[in-house]
Amino acid sequence: MSRRRFTMPTPPGVDDFHAHGAASTGDWETDRADERWVPTHCSFCGVQCGMYLRVAGGEVIGVEPRMDTPNRGKLCPKGVAAYQQIEHPDRLTHPLVRDGGHLRRATWDEALDRVVAGIRRIQHESGRDALATYGGASMTTEKTYLLGKFARLGLGTRHTDYNGRMCMVSAGAANMSAFGIDRTANPISDVAETDVALVIGANVPETFPIFIRHFWTLIDRGGTLICVDPRETTLARIAQLHLSVRPGTDAALLNAMLHVIVEEGLVDQAFVDAHTVGFDEAAAAVADSTPGRASQICGVPTDDIVTAARLYGRADKAMVNHARGLEHQIMGTRNAQAAINLCLATGNLGRPGAGYGTITGQGNGQGGREHGQKCDQLPGQRKFDDPGAIEHVAAVWGVDPDEIPERGVPIFAQLDLMEAGAIRGVLNFCSNPIVSWPDQARTHKILEGLDLYVVSDLFLSESALLADVVLPSAAWAESEGVIANSDARVFKINKAVDPPGEARTDIEILCELARRLDRGHLFDYDGPRAVFDELRRASRGGRADYYGITYERLDAPDGIAWPCPDEDHPGTPRLFEDLRFGFPDGRARFNAVAYEPPAEEPDDDYPYRLTTGRDVAHYLSGNQTRRLGYLTDQSPAPWAEVHPDTASALDIADGDAVRLTTRRGTTVLTARVVGTIRPDTVFVPYHWAPPIAANQLTISRFDPTSGIPNYKACAVKVERSAEPAIPVPPPPVPTEGSHA
Numbered sequence: 152m153s154r155r156r157f158t159m160p161t162p163p164g165v166d167d168f169h170a171h172g173a174a175s176t177g178d179w180e181t182d183r184a185d186e187r188w189v190p191t192h193c194s195f196c197g198v199q200c201g202m203y204l205r206v207a208g209g210e211v212i213g214v215e216p217r218m219d220t221p222n223r224g225k226l227c228p229k230g231v232a233a234y235q236q237i238e239h240p241d242r243l244t245h246p247l248v249r250d251g252g253h254l255r256r257a258t259w260d261e262a263l264d265r266v267v268a269g270i271r272r273i274q275h276e277s278g279r280d281a282l283a284t285y286g287g288a289s290m291t292t293e294k295t296y297l298l299g300k301f302a303r304l305g306l307g308t309r310h311t312d313y314n315g316r317m318c319m320v321s322a323g324a325a326n327m328s329a330f331g332i333d334r335t336a337n338p339i340s341d342v343a344e345t346d347v348a349l350v351i352g353a354n355v356p357e358t359f360p361i362f363i364r365h366f367w368t369l370i371d372r373g374g375t376l377i378c379v380d381p382r383e384t385t386l387a388r389i390a391q392l393h394l395s396v397r398p399g400t401d402a403a404l405l406n407a408m409l410h411v412i413v414e415e416g417l418v419d420q421a422f423v424d425a426h427t428v429g430f431d432e433a434a435a436a437v438a439d440s441t442p443g444r445a446s447q448i449c450g451v452p453t454d455d456i457v458t459a460a461r462l463y464g465r466a467d468k469a470m471v472n473h474a475r476g477l478e479h480q481i482m483g484t485r486n487a488q489a490a491i492n493l494c495l496a497t498g499n500l501g502r503p504g505a506g507y508g509t510i511t512g513q514g515n516g517q518g519g520r521e522h523g524q525k526c527d528q529l530p531g532q533r534k535f536d537d538p539g540a541i542e543h544v545a546a547v548w549g550v551d552p553d554e555i556p557e558r559g560v561p562i563f564a565q566l567d568l569m570e571a572g573a574i575r576g577v578l579n580f581c582s583n584p585i586v587s588w589p590d591q592a593r594t595h596k597i598l599e600g601l602d603l604y605v606v607s608d609l610f611l612s613e614s615a616l617l618a619d620v621v622l623p624s625a626a627w628a629e630s631e632g633v634i635a636n637s638d639a640r641v642f643k644i645n646k647a648v649d650p651p652g653e654a655r656t657d658i659e660i661l662c663e664l665a666r667r668l669d670r671g672h673l674f675d676y677d678g679p680r681a682v683f684d685e686l687r688r689a690s691r692g693g694r695a696d697y698y699g700i701t702y703e704r705l706d707a708p709d710g711i712a713w714p715c716p717d718e719d720h721p722g723t724p725r726l727f728e729d730l731r732f733g734f735p736d737g738r739a740r741f742n743a744v745a746y747e748p749p750a751e752e753p754d755d756d757y758p759y760r761l762t763t764g765r766d767v768a769h770y771l772s773g774n775q776t777r778r779l780g781y782l783t784d785q786s787p788a789p790w791a792e793v794h795p796d797t798a799s800a801l802d803i804a805d806g807d808a809v810r811l812t813t814r815r816g817t818t819v820l821t822a823r824v825v826g827t828i829r830p831d832t833v834f835v836p837y838h839w840a841p842p843i844a845a846n847q848l849t850i851s852r853f854d855p856t857s858g859i860p861n862y863k864a865c866a867v868k869v870e871r872s873a874e875p876a877i878p879v880p881p882p883p884v885p886t887e888g889s890h891a
């Protein structure tokens with residue numbers, strides 16, 4: 152392995168990367184004469200930090216900081232460990248098929264023949280809409296684009312959807328309803344320039360760690376941070392005002408803030424009159440939302456609500472940012488609309504440090520929701536009811552517009568169709584629903600009941616254990632492509648090494664399936680670049696216009712923010728600087744928001760509120776991070792966070808085993824007794840698999856507008872357990888013949 156001298160290295164630029172290796176910089180000694188550095192971006196959260204992968208002997212052997220990308224060399228624990236997935240011994244290296252209740256090794260021909268035979272049988276017996284695709288927003292944008300196209304033209308089904316439905320689709324729906332476009336309005340760096348930042352349900356230091364520097368800059372500048380969260384998170388600890396909201400009641404709080412802003416004359420009437428529609432209805436909707444009434448609902452002291460509203464309403468420049476805490480609720484879309492109403496009422500949009508930001512969770516959470524992987528969307532964030540959208544996309548795809556199926560329904564409406572037998576086959580690319588969907592017992596039953604369940608992934612996930620066919624796919628460092636980070640900034644990731652064994656890229660898998668389904672003429676690409684060039688044309692003129700973005704331009708380390716309509720366009724880091732919004736009249740929309748209680752309130756049997764969230768060491772379902780010792784050493788097991796008052800009332804000590812029970816399921820975890828959580832609330836992180844999965848407990852209820860699950864608030868019973876905490880199950884590994 153290499154020996155490092157601790158001089159500050161001069162990282163090789165992209166040109167150097169193409170021509171040379173790290174050894175050419177002169178700052179390194181290495182035993183590996185062939186060592187080179189490949190510029191790329193982290194595979195995990197929506198910050199999408201730049202990094203170099205160190206490659207030698209055909210293997211990824213390490214990671215190095217990249218100083219020229221927006222993260223300026225910094226990486227969080229996940230980013231430091233991400234490269235360890237690539238050569239991991241658990242990687243899937245050959246296809247598996249189910250025989251006699253077990254998965255066994257198969258050739259690609261046998262596996263794909265089985266998939267195609269299953270597809271044809273279901274199509275013949277039940278029609279094309281009896282099949283569905285389900286994709287992950289961790290895939291590159293090319294892959295998500297191609298999966299949407301494959302569903303519609305390869306399978307001919309209207310049912311395609313993606314796991315962003317569980318992430319932040321409510322924020323996207325609110326963006327569309329208020330601004331006519333689904334992306335963050337301001338880059339996250341604007342937080343550093345604002346006077347007052349209102350951050351709701353976003354545990355930034357744990358979930359988007361590298362973004363925290365913008366909040367530190369805000370504080371250092373003397374700006375004000377208001378943090379809304381049921382837990383006193385690390386972010387709340389640096390805030391001047393922490394509003395410890397009861398989970399599931401954010402709209403009550405935000406409506407009361409708008410009430411104060413209206414009552415105290417803090418509305419920017421000139422902005423409202425010139426640039427918006429619907430203010431009177433939104434103001435009328437909060438006329439009775441006094442801080443006193445809101446306090447009764449959300450548990451935040453009345454004075455604190457008034458203080459927050461005045462701080463925000465009186466600021467020259469104010470920002471609102473939110474994440475999953477606000478969005479994972481049956482009120483998810485309306486919560487985000489209530490937050491946007493504050494921005495519109497105070498004229499805080501379109502300026503540096505004045506605006507609105509949604510923080511994406513998944514690595515490509517933004518790009519994965521732009522180009523047709525969603526059930527209600529065509530490439531470029533085109534809607535099915537947009538005039539000319541279907542004709543434009545059909546022309547790019549070279550098909551008759553009638554060949555594009557009508558819009559489908561979200562994945563959680565599809566679950567009802569699966570239970571009813573109307574959807575019989577699912578092709579799942581890069582997602583792990585057994586861990587990530589709510590109400591795990593229901594999920595298990597649904598997946599087990601499918602006639603055809605196909606999984607493509609790089610590791611054998613808990614969901615893949617239920618599959619009829621498992622296809623080994625390439626990891627992010629094994630093919631090139633683009634991703635869009637939380638700022639809608641498009642970056643290029645580069646191929647470092649070949650996939651292991653027989654693993655293939657998802658693009659290769661989809662094209663080969665299409666060929667075997669006699670649709671190969673529509674999926675004839677020689678690699679990701681050809682897919683991207685088609686995507687650019689398909690997105691041209693749409694909201695998410697990528698036409699001006701090319702692979703060559705993406706060699707620039709700062710990437711390009713869309714929309715970018717032509718190759719001379721510099722990109723659009725901040726929306727609405729011209730104060731024109733994405734509707735024909737150019738005006739933004741207020742939405743009247745009425746508060747509704749969470750899907751399930753505590754009662755005598757289940758007297759506490761359960762809320763779930765992330766831990767800094769893990770990513771989503773943990774299928775990737777639970778295998779990496781560096782991360783599992785930091786965070787080996789889930790826990791139940793309870794307040795000392797609750798612990799005292801229930802005779803629970805720190806470190807005791809506690810049984811958590813809801814109407815869906817039960818589990819036993821270790822208690823962490825902390826004063827940083829509300830006494831009426833219990834927190835559990837969600838990265839682990841059954842029998843210790845948080846989603847054994849959560850409720851299968853969804854926001855009616857966006858279809859996002861209500862992960863953040865349900866009723867739970869908490870008891871000291873006589874039995875010890877349930878041991879952490881090891882992640883599944885592809886041992887032939889052992890998977891029931």
Ligand code: SF4
Binds near residue numbers: 230360361
């Ligand atoms: Fe950066 Fe997010 Fe990766 Fe951490 S997980 S290194 S913050 S992209």
